[in-house]
Amino acid sequence: MLRRSFIKKTTAGSLALASFPLIPISQEKEYSIVELMGKTDIKLYGEGINLREEAHNAFVEMKRAAYSAGFDMKIVSSFRDYYRQEAIWERKYIRYTEEDGMKPIDAIDKIIEYSTIPGTSRHHWGTDIDIIDGYPKSSGDVLVPEKFEEGGPFAPFKKWLDANSEKFGFHLVYTDSVIRRGFKYEPWHYSYAPISKPMLTQFRSKNIFRLIQNETFEGSEHFTTGFLKSYIQDNILGVNPDLL
């Protein structure tokens, strides 16, 4: 890609050649560690949407198209900061270890079926959403895989998303692919790829292992080297290949 544009520019004249090295290698935005870990406020757009501007605009377009197709696309969860994720983590950890009497390691394994270690949630990025259809009446928890499957209240909505979400830049993150490891299948969790892809790339380029190791919250003292390595490989990187 770069080489092709280089050749095109050089044939256009020596002036273009002279300016070529000034074209930045990457014009992508740089994200700071605190931003990647949800530890700083970012500018969010849309009441009840709370996404980065470009993701917000794409979401509004997608919601409009879904509405035309007969769905009331509703966000259950979007941006969530580090401290909110820490509260979710600690509440689960305390419940599993103290009320249910689980061993710390088992409690941690159970938490990471669906919840992330604070600082590693894609919801920290302002690009990811958990969505449902607001029209069907359903009782109890809404983010349950069966509700998105054949016969479930959100099955038609999920079919529409399968056929249309990517046109708006939103990709399913935790797919039901048998070769994917890490978090369980989440038919409700979508990510705005044009921003979240570069964010994941930049997050990977940091020392994620050390970053997590430096954190202290309930249960973090039980993170072993092996656990953290597989968490990074399977959970952080165990996503839809479209997002890598």
Ligand SMILES: [Zn+2]
């Ligand atoms: Zn989610």
